Amino acid sequence: MRFIVRRLLPKARLLAYYLPQFHPIPENDQWWGDGFTEWTNVARARPLYPGHAQPRLPADLGYYDLRVPEVRQAQADLAHAHGIEGFCYWHYWFGGKRLLERPFQEVLASGKPDFPFCLAWANQSWTGVWHGARDRILIHQTYPPGDDERHFAAVLPAFRDPRYLSVHGQKLFLVYRPHELPEPRRFADAWREAAHRAGLSGLHLVGVAAESWVPGDHGFDASVLCEPGSTMLRLKRRPEHLVDRVCRLASGRDWRQLTRDVLSWPETYSYETVARYALPDRDLGFPNYPCVVPNWDNTPRCGKGALVFDGSSPALFQGILREALHRIEGLESEERLIFVKSWNEWAEGNYLEPDRYFGTRYLAAIRDLVLR
Numbered sequence: 001m002r003f004i005v006r007r008l009l010p011k012a013r014l015l016a017y018y019l020p021q022f023h024p025i026p027e028n029d030q031w032w033g034d035g036f037t038e039w040t041n042v043a044r045a046r047p048l049y050p051g052h053a054q055p056r057l058p059a060d061l062g063y064y065d066l067r068v069p070e071v072r073q074a075q076a077d078l079a080h081a082h083g084i085e086g087f088c089y090w091h092y093w094f095g096g097k098r099l100l101e102r103p104f105q106e107v108l109a110s111g112k113p114d115f116p117f118c119l120a121w122a123n124q125s126w127t128g129v130w131h132g133a134r135d136r137i138l139i140h141q142t143y144p145p146g147d148d149e150r151h152f153a154a155v156l157p158a159f160r161d162p163r164y165l166s167v168h169g170q171k172l173f174l175v176y177r178p179h180e181l182p183e184p185r186r187f188a189d190a191w192r193e194a195a196h197r198a199g200l201s202g203l204h205l206v207g208v209a210a211e212s213w214v215p216g217d218h219g220f221d222a223s224v225l226c227e228p229g230s231t232m233l234r235l236k237r238r239p240e241h242l243v244d245r246v247c248r249l250a251s252g253r254d255w256r257q258l259t260r261d262v263l264s265w266p267e268t269y270s271y272e273t274v275a276r277y278a279l280p281d282r283d284l285g286f287p288n289y290p291c292v293v294p295n296w297d298n299t300p301r302c303g304k305g306a307l308v309f310d311g312s313s314p315a316l317f318q319g320i321l322r323e324a325l326h327r328i329e330g331l332e333s334e335e336r337l338i339f340v341k342s343w344n345e346w347a348e349g350n351y352l353e354p355d356r357y358f359g360t361r362y363l364a365a366i367r368d369l370v371l372r
Contacts, residue, residue: 011325011336011369011370012324012325012328012336012337012338012370013085013086013333013334013336013337013338014083014084014085014338014339014340014366014370015084015085015086015087015088015118015165015337015338015339015340016079016084016086016087016088016339016340016341016342016343016352017087017088017090017120017339017340017341017342017343017345018087018088018089018090018117018342018343018344019038019090019342019343019344019345020066020089020090020100020101020102020103020104021037021038021100022037022038022039022064022065022066022103022344023037023065023066023067023100023102023103024036024037025099025100025102027099027138027139031128031138037065038346038347039063039346041300041301041347042055042056042057042058042300042346042347043055043057043063044300045299045300045347048265048266048299048303048304049265049266049268051310052299052308052310053297053310053357054297054299054300054349055300056297056300056346056349056355056356056357057355057356058346058353058354058355058356059354059355059356059359060078060353060354060359060360061074061075061078061353061354066102066103067102067103067106069106069110069112072103072106072107072112072113073112073113075087075113075343075344075353076113076114076115077113078353078354078360078363079115079343079352079363080115081363081367082360082363082364082366082367082371083366083367083369083370083371084340084343084352084366085116085165086115086116086117086118086163086165087115087116087117087118087343088117088118088119088120088174088339089103089104089117089118089119089120090120090122091104091119091120091121091122091155092121092122093121093123093151093154094139094140094141094142095141095142095143095144095147096144096147096150096151097139098154099126099139104117104119104158108157108158108161114163115163116163116164116165117158117163117164117165118164118165118171118172118173118174119155119158119173119174120173120174120175120176120208121173121174121175121176122176123141123175123176123177123180123181124141124176124177124180125137125138125139125140125141126138126139141180143181143182148186148187148190148191148194149190149194152190152191152194152195153194155173156194156198159171159195159198159200160198160200166201166204166334167204167221167334167335167337168204168334168335169201169202170200170201170202170203170204170221171195171200171202171203171204172204172206173191173203173204173205173206174205174206174207174208174224175187175205175206175207175208175220176208176226177208177209178207178208178209178213178215178218178220179207179209179210179213184207184218184219184220185218185219186219187219188205188218188219188220189219191203191205192219204221204222205219205220205221205222206220206221206222206223206224206289207220207222207223207224208223208224208225208226209223209225209226210225210226210229210230210233211225211230211233211280211284214285214286215286215287216286221287222286222287222288222289223284223286223287223288223289224288224289224290224291224337224339225280225288225291227291227293227341228274228293228296228307228309228341230280230291231274231277231278231293232307234277234280234281235269235273235274235277238277265304266299266302266303266304266305266306266307266308267306267307267308268307268308268310269307269308269309269310270309270310270311271295271296271309271310271311271312271313271316272311272316274309275316275317275319275320278292278293278320278323279292279320279323279324279327287335289328289337289338289339290324290327290328290338290339291338291339291340291341292317292320292321292324292338292339292340292341293309293320293340293341293350294312294314294317294340294350294351294352294362295309295312295317295349295350295351295362296308296309296312296348296349296350297309297310297348297349297350298347298348298349298350299349300346300347300348300349301347301348308349313358314358314361314362314364314365315365317362317365318365318366318368318369321338321365321366321369322369324338325338325369325370340352340366352366
C-alpha cells in the first residue's frame with residue numbers, strides 16, 4: 001500500500017513518537033534476562049492503589065515483535081487511517097554504538113511500510129529506570145571527537161529516503177536533550193555543513209527541551225516541549241494540584257490508613273486536572289511545536305516511584321488536541337506540526353495503539369478532529 005501524505009492545507013501534521021523496544025537484543029538479555037522487551041514490564045504490572053488501572057494490555061495488535069514486517073505494516077495502516085502523518089522513531093546512538101536499530105533499519109532497507117518517518121536522537125545515558133533502579137548506568141552517552149561527522153554519515157541513508165519527513169524541504173531531525181550536547185551550536189553547524197556537502201536542501205533541527213530553552217540561541221530551528229515533565233512543572237506552580245492529589249488519594253480512605261498508604265503509592269494526579277496545563281499558557285516567543293500526551297502511567301517501569309495521570313480518556317485527550325490545533329491555525333501548512341507522545345510507549349502507559357479497555361477510541365479522537 002502506498003500512503004498519500006496529506007499536503008493540501010492540512011489541519012495538522014501529527015507525528016507520533018515510536019519506540020523500537022519490542023524485540024530482544026543481546027544488551028537487554030544481559031541486563032534484564034533472556035528475551036526481555038518492553039512487554040516484559042507491561043505484562044507483569046499490577047494495581048498499586050485502589051482503582052489503579054493496571055495492567056494495561058494490547059488489543060488489536062497483540063504482544064507484537066517488531067522484527068515481523070507484517071506488524072510494522074499493520075501499525076502504519078492503523079496510524080494512517082486515523083490521521084497520523086508519520087512516525088518519529090527514537091534513534092539510539094552512543095558515540096558510534098547503536099541500540100534497538102533493527103526495526104528502523106529493516107523499514108529503511110525494505111522500503112516498507114511506505115509511510116513517512118523522521119528520527120529523534122535519544123541522547124541520554126541508559127539507566128535502570130525500567131526496573132526502578134535509576135542510579136544504575138547501563139550505557140553512557142558519550143560525545144567523542146569526530147562523532148558528529150560519523151553520526152551524520154550513519155543517518156544520511158535515512159535522510160535520502162523519499163519517505164523522510166521535511167519542513168519546507170529541510171529534513172526534520174529531533175534531539176531529545178539538546179542542552180546536554182557539549183556544544184549544541186557546533187553540533188548544529190557541523191550537521192548543516194554535512195547536509196550541504198551531501199546535496200541535501202537543509203535540516204530542520206528541533207530540540208526536545210524545557211520552555212526556557214531557546215532554540216535559536218543554540219543553532220536549532222524550533223523546539224518541542226519535553227513531556228510530561230513540562231506539564232508537571234506548569235501544574236505544580238498551581239496550588240490546586242495539591243488539592244487534586246490529596247482528594248484522589250483520600251477518596252474512600254480512612255485518614256489513618258491514608259497516612260500509611262500515601263508513602264507507598266506512586267505520584268498520582270487526575271488527567272482532567274493535568275489537561276488544563278497540558279500546553280503552555282503563553283507565547284514562548286520562538287518556534288515551538290505542541291506535544292500532546294494521551295495517557296501516562298509508568299508504574300510498569302518504575303513501580304512506586306512512578307508518575308500516574310489517573311482517569312485519562314479519549315474525550316479528555318481530544319480536548320487537549322483541539323486546543324493544540326487551535327494554536328497552529330495561523331502557521332503555514334508545512335509548519336503545522338503536532339507531536340503525540342506516544343504511539344507505543346506501553347510501559348509508560350503512554351500510547352495510541354488499541355488496548356483492551358478503550359480499543360481504537362484514542363485514535364478515533366484524532367481522526368474525528370484531523371480528518372473531518
